[in-house]
Amino acid sequence: MSSSTELTEKKVFLLKSLDGVIFEVEESVAVQLEVIRELIEGDCARPFISLYNVTSEILALVIEYCKHHAETCSGGTSATIADEDLKTFDNEFMNVDENILLELCSAADYLDIKSLFELTCRTLASLIKDRTIIEVRKMFNVENDFSVVEEKAVRKEFAWAFK
Amino acid sequence: MHRHQPHPATPITDADAAFLIKRGKKRGNYSCGKCGLPKKGHNCRFTENDKDFSPASTPAAAASSTTVTDSAPVEESVALMSPRSVVRPPPPTRLRRALSFEDISVDDSVVEDVRNKIEPEMELSVDVSGSGMLPGSCLWEVLRRLPPAGLLSAARVCKGWCDITRRFWRAAEEIRLRVPSSAQIGFFGSMLQKCPGLVRLSLKMESDVDATILACIAFSCPNLQSLEIFMSGNSSNRITGDELGRLISEKRCLTSLKMEGCCNLGGFSFSSSSLSTIWLSDLHSLSKMVFNCPNLKEISLSFSRQANDRTDLTTIVDGLGRSCPKLQNIHIASVRLSHSVVLALTAANLRGLRMLSLVLGSEISDASVAAIASSYSNLELLDLSGSSISDSGIGMICNVFAETLSKLLLALCPNITSSGIQFASAQLPHLELIDCGMTICDHNSEILTDEENDEELHKTPNSKLHLAYQKLIIKHSRLKKLSLWGCSGLDALYLNCPELNDLNLNSCGNLHPGRYFNVRAAQSIILKRFL
Numbered sequence: 286m287s288s289s290t291e292l293t294e295k296k297v298f299l300l301k302s303l304d305g306v307i308f309e310v311e312e313s314v315a316v317q318l319e320v321i322r323e324l325i326e327g328d329c330a331r332p333f334i335s336l337y338n339v340t341s342e343i344l345a346l347v348i349e350y351c352k353h354h355a356e357t358c359s360g361g362t363s364a365t366i367a368d369e370d371l372k373t374f375d376n377e378f379m380n381v382d383e384n385i386l387l388e389l390c391s392a393a394d395y396l397d398i399k400s401l402f403e404l405t406c407r408t409l410a411s412l413i414k415d416r417t418i419i420e421v422r423k424m425f426n427v428e429n430d431f432s433v434v435e436e437k438a439v440r441k442e443f444a445w446a447f448k
Numbered sequence: 449m450h451r452h453q454p455h456p457a458t459p460i461t462d463a464d465a466a467f468l469i470k471r472g473k474k475r476g477n478y479s480c481g482k483c484g485l486p487k488k489g490h491n492c493r494f495t496e497n498d499k500d501f502s503p504a505s506t507p508a509a510a511a512s513s514t515t516v517t518d519s520a521p522v523e524e525s526v527a528l529m530s531p532r533s534v535v536r537p538p539p540p541t542r543l544r545r546a547l548s549f550e551d552i553s554v555d556d557s558v559v560e561d562v563r564n565k566i567e568p569e570m571e572l573s574v575d576v577s578g579s580g581m582l583p584g585s586c587l588w589e590v591l592r593r594l595p596p597a598g599l600l601s602a603a604r605v606c607k608g609w610c611d612i613t614r615r616f617w618r619a620a621e622e623i624r625l626r627v628p629s630s631a632q633i634g635f636f637g638s639m640l641q642k643c644p645g646l647v648r649l650s651l652k653m654e655s656d657v658d659a660t661i662l663a664c665i666a667f668s669c670p671n672l673q674s675l676e677i678f679m680s681g682n683s684s685n686r687i688t689g690d691e692l693g694r695l696i697s698e699k700r701c702l703t704s705l706k707m708e709g710c711c712n713l714g715g716f717s718f719s720s721s722s723l724s725t726i727w728l729s730d731l732h733s734l735s736k737m738v739f740n741c742p743n744l745k746e747i748s749l750s751f752s753r754q755a756n757d758r759t760d761l762t763t764i765v766d767g768l769g770r771s772c773p774k775l776q777n778i779h780i781a782s783v784r785l786s787h788s789v790v791l792a793l794t795a796a797n798l799r800g801l802r803m804l805s806l807v808l809g810s811e812i813s814d815a816s817v818a819a820i821a822s823s824y825s826n827l828e829l830l831d832l833s834g835s836s837i838s839d840s841g842i843g844m845i846c847n848v849f850a851e852t853l854s855k856l857l858l859a860l861c862p863n864i865t866s867s868g869i870q871f872a873s874a875q876l877p878h879l880e881l882i883d884c885g886m887t888i889c890d891h892n893s894e895i896l897t898d899e900e901n902d903e904e905l906h907k908t909p910n911s912k913l914h915l916a917y918q919k920l921i922i923k924h925s926r927l928k929k930l931s932l933w934g935c936s937g938l939d940a941l942y943l944n945c946p947e948l949n950d951l952n953l954n955s956c957g958n959l960h961p962g963r964y965f966n967v968r969a970a971q972s973i974i975l976k977r978f979l
Contacts, residue, residue, distance in 0.1 A: 387582055394586045402589070410593035418604050425582065427606045439610055442638075443603040 298325065299333035300348075306341035307333055310348055313359065317351040319397035338395045343388045350378055350401055379408045383424055386412075592616060596625065596639075617642035624650040629683065631655050633664065640668035650676040657709070658686040662695050674704040679730075685709035689716025689734075696720045711752060733757050737764040744772040745800070751782035753808075761789045769796020777803040779831075785809025790816040794823035805831035805857070814841040821848040831857035833883070839868030846875035854878050859885035859931070866918035866938065873922045880926055885933040885952070888918050917958060932956060 296312040298321065316322045324334055336344065353374050357367050379386070390405035413421050422429060431439060582590065591602055591612055603613040620643040627636065631654075640646070646669045651661075657677060665675065679685055685708070696702060696718045704725040715735035718726070723741045729750035737759075739747075747768070751757055761784050768775070775798045780789075785806050793806075801824050806812060812835035820830075821844050830845065830853060842864060845856070853876050858864055864887050873879065917939040922930070927945045931952040932938060939958045943951075953959060 390586050390590070391583055394583065394589075402586075406586070406589045406593055409590045410598070413590070413602060414594055414598035418601055421602070421605050425587075425605070427609070429605075430607050431604075431610075435607075436604070439604050443600040443610075443613070 300344065301333045301335045302339055302341040302344045303337055304341050306344070308341075308344060308348055310351075311355075313355040314348060314351045317355060317398055318347075319399075321396070336396070339392045340388070343385070343392050346378075346381075346385070346389060347392055347396065347398070347401065351398065353378075354400065375404055379404065383412065387425070588612060596623070600639075614642075619645065621645055622648040622650075624652075626652040627655055629655045629681070633660050636661070637664040637668060640664055643669070645671065647671055648674040650674075650678070652678045652680055653683050653685070654681050656684050656686060659688070659691045662687060662691055666695055666698060671701055672699055673701050675702065676704075676706040677708065678706075679709035683709075684712075685730075686712050689713040692716060693718050696723060731759065734759045734764070737767070739768055739771050741772055743774055745774055746777040747772070747775060748777075748779040749781070750779075751784070753783060755783070757782070757784060759784060761785060762792050765789050766792040766795070769793060769798060773798065774800055776800045777805075779803075779805040779807070781805075781807040783808050783810070786811040787813060787816050787819075790819050794819045797823060802827060803829035805829065805833075806835070807831060808834040810834060810836055812836060814838055814844070817841040817844050821845065825849070826852050828852055829855040829857075831855075833857050833859040833861065835861055836863055837861055838863040839865055839871065842868040842872050846872055850876055850878075852878065855881040857881070857883040858887060859883050859933075861887055862889065864888075866920045870921055873924050873927065878926060879924065880947075881929040881931075882927065883929075883931040884935065885931050886935070888920075888932075888935040888937040935959075 297309055298312065298315045300308045300310060300315075300321070302308070312325070315325065321334055339347070354371065357370050357374070381389075386405060386408060390402065390409060393402035393405055412424070416424065421427075429436075587609075591599065591609070594602060599613050599616060603610040623643060623646060640649075649665065649669060649672060657679070661677075665672065677685070687707075687710075692707070692713065693716050696705065697720060699720075700722055702720065703722050705723065706725075706727040707729070709730050710728045711730050711732045713728070713731065713734060715737065717736065717738035717740070719740040721741070721743060724743050725746040726739075726741070726744065727746075727748040727750075729748070730752050731749060732752045732754065733756070751759060759782070761780070761782060765780070769792065778793070778798075778801065786809060789809070790806065790812060804820065804824065804827055806816075809832075812832060814837050816835070817832070817837055820827075825848050827849055830849065832841075835858075837858070842858070845853070856872060856876065856879060858869075861884075864884070866888050869882065869884050869887070873882065918937055919940040919942070920932070920938055921942040923944040924947075925945075926947055928947050929950045930943075930945070930948060932941070933952045933954040934956070935953075936955065936957045938956055939960075941953075941956075941959055
C-alpha cells in the first residue's frame with residue numbers, strides 16, 4: 286500500500302498531536318481509533334495523521350490504552366483471563382488526575398474509541414456521584430449561574446427524597 | 449425452614465437504585481449532536497455507530513441490566529450467570545422456592561446505572577459546551593450514567609446541567625428505586641411527578657408501604673404498565689385488597705403487577721382487562737380472591753407458610769379457571785394445596801396452559817398427577833415440588849408429556865427414587881432441566897447424625913445401610929441442568945449428557961468424587977461445592 290509500510294513487516298502509522306509530537310503506532314493499535322481507521326481505509330493516512338484536539342500527554346495515554354487492549358485481545362490467553370486482565374488494567378488506568386480524566390473523555394469521544402469513552406464516562410459519573418455540588422462545579426470548572434431565588438427553587442425541585 | 453418465602457422475583461440489589469430511560473422521540477436537530485457540526489448537508493461519522501454508542505449494547509451494561517422481561521419470574525437465590533431458559537436450583541439451605549416460568553439470568557451486581565438512548569440535541573450541545581471542560585455530547589453521556597440520587601444533585605450544579613437532568617427525568621420510562629426506611633412520601637411523590645412518561649416502576653421498599661404510596665403512583669404515572677413492589681428488611685406492607693383492587697381497575701394500561709408482603713390484603717376482587725401478569729406473595733388467610741381479568745396469562749400466588757392459613761384454595765382456583773380462560777402459566781405455592789384444588793384446576797380446562805407449578809402441597813398425590821395429565825397434555829413445565837408423588841406418578845408424567853415437557857421439578861418429593869428419576873430422563877427426550885433436590889435422602893444417616901447415637905450405628909446392619917444408597921445413571925442428549933442437591937442417599941452418579949452445563953450436587957454427602965462420572969461433558973460442568 287504505502288511506501289512506509291512496505292519497509293516494515295507491520296504497518297505503522299504516524300499520529301501528530303496538537304502540540305506537534307509525532308507518535309508511531311502499529312496498525313492493530315491505530316484501528317481502535319475509529320477516526321483513524323476510516324482514514325486508513327480511505328488511504329489518507331500519509332504522511333502522518335494530525336489530531337488537532339489531542340495533546341501529546343493525552344495521546345500518549347490513549348495509545349497506551351489501545352496498545353494494552355490490542356495486545357490482550359490478540360494474545361493467546363483465554364477470554365476470561367483476558368477480561369480479568371483488562372478490568373485490572375482499566376481500573377489502574379483510570380487512577381489519574383481528574384483533569385486528565387476529563388481530557389481523556391473528550392479525546393475518546395473525538396477519536397471515537399468506544400471502550401475508552403464508556404470507561405471514562407462511567408468513572409466520571411462515579412466521581413460526580415460521590416461529591417458535593419460545590420466539588421462538582423470545581424471539577425468541571427462550571428460556574429454557579431443560579432440566582433439565590435432560583436437556587437432555592439431548584440433545590441426544592443430536585444430534593445433527594447431518600448437521604 | 450424459612451417462614452418468609454420470598455417472591456419469585458428478580459433480586460434488586462443494595463445498590464441505591466437504578467433506572468433506565470428508554471429512547472424518547474426528540475424533535476429535529478439543528479446541528480449534529482455528536483460532533484457539533486451543522487447538521488445540514490453534514491454526514492456525521494458517528495451516526496452509523498449510534499447504536500453501539502448506547503451503553504445498553506456494551507457487554508458490561510448488558511450484564512448489569514435488571515430489566516425483567518414479561519412472564520419471567522426469576523429465582524432470587526443464586527445470582528450466578530446462567531444460560532437462558534434454565535431454571536436455577538434453589539440453595540440447599542432453603543426449601544424449594546417458587547418456580548421460574550422462563551428463567552433469565554440476572555447479575556446481582558447491577559444497577560447504579562442510568563441508561564437511555566436519547567441523542568443529545570443541538571441546543572444541548574450549545575448550552576453545555578460553554579459551561580464546562582467537556583463537550584456537550586460527552587457531558588450528556590457522563591450524566592446519563594448517574595444513579596437517580598446523583599442525577600438529582602447534578603441538577604443543582606448549574607442551569608445547563610439542570611436542563612439536562614430535567615430531560616432525563618421527562619424521558620424516563622423505567623425507574624428502579626430502593627426506598628429506605630427514612631424516605632418521605634412527599635419527596636417520593638414529587639420525584640414521580642418529574643417522570644410523566646413512566647411505564648415501568650420497580651420499588652424495593654425498606655420503609656412501610658400503605659395506600660399513600662399507591663395513591664402517589666396512581667396520581668403521577670398515568671401510563672404505568674408495570675408495577676413491582678418488593679419488600680425488604682422489617683418493612684411491612686399494609687395495603688389492603690380493596691386499595692389494590694382500586695388501583696388495578698383505575699390503571700387501564702397496567703399489564704403487570706408484582707407485589708411482596710401481601711399479608712394484609714384480607715380479600716380482594718381484581719377487575720382489569722389489561723392485566724396479564726400478576727404475582728402476589730406472602731398471602732395469608734384470604735377471605736375472597738376474585739380475578740375478573742380475562743386477559744390474565746400468568747399468575748403466581750405464593751402463600752405464607754403459617755399453619756393457620758385458612759384460605760380456601762379450591763374455591764379460588766375454581767373461580768380463577770372460570771374468569772381467566774387465557775392462563776398460560778400458573779404457580780401456586782401453599783401448604784394447603786390438595787387433590788381437590790388440582791381437580792378444580794383440571795375442571796377449568798385452560799387450553800393455553802403450558803407451565804404448571806403447584807408447590808408445597810404434600811397432599812398432592814399420584815392421583816393428582818393423573819388428573820393433570822388427563823386435562824393438560826401440552827405442559828412444558830411441571831413443578832410438583834414438595835408433593836407426595838411417587839415413581840408411578842413420574843411414569844404417568846412420562847407417558848403423557850413425552851413430546852412437550854422440557855422442565856420437570858420434583859424437589860422435596862420424598863417418595864420418588866433414583867429409578868423414577870432415571871425413568872423420567874429416559875422417557876422425556878425434550879427435557880432440559882430436572883430438579884430432584886432432597887429426593888433421594890439417606891434417612892438412616894440423617895437420624896444418626898441428628899441424634900449422634902453411636903450405639904444405633906453399631907446396631908444397624910451394614911446391609912440395611914447399603915439398601916439406603918441408590919445409584920443414578922442418566923443419559924440424555926438435551927439435558928442442560930440437573931439438580932440433585934441434598935440427595936444424601938445417592939452414592940454413585942453416572943452421567944452421559946453432552947449438553948449439561950450446570951450440575952448441582954450440593955450436600956450430596958455420600959457421593960464421593962471417585963464415584964461420580966460424566967462422560968464427554970466433563971469440561972462444561974459447574975460443580976458447586978462438592979461436599
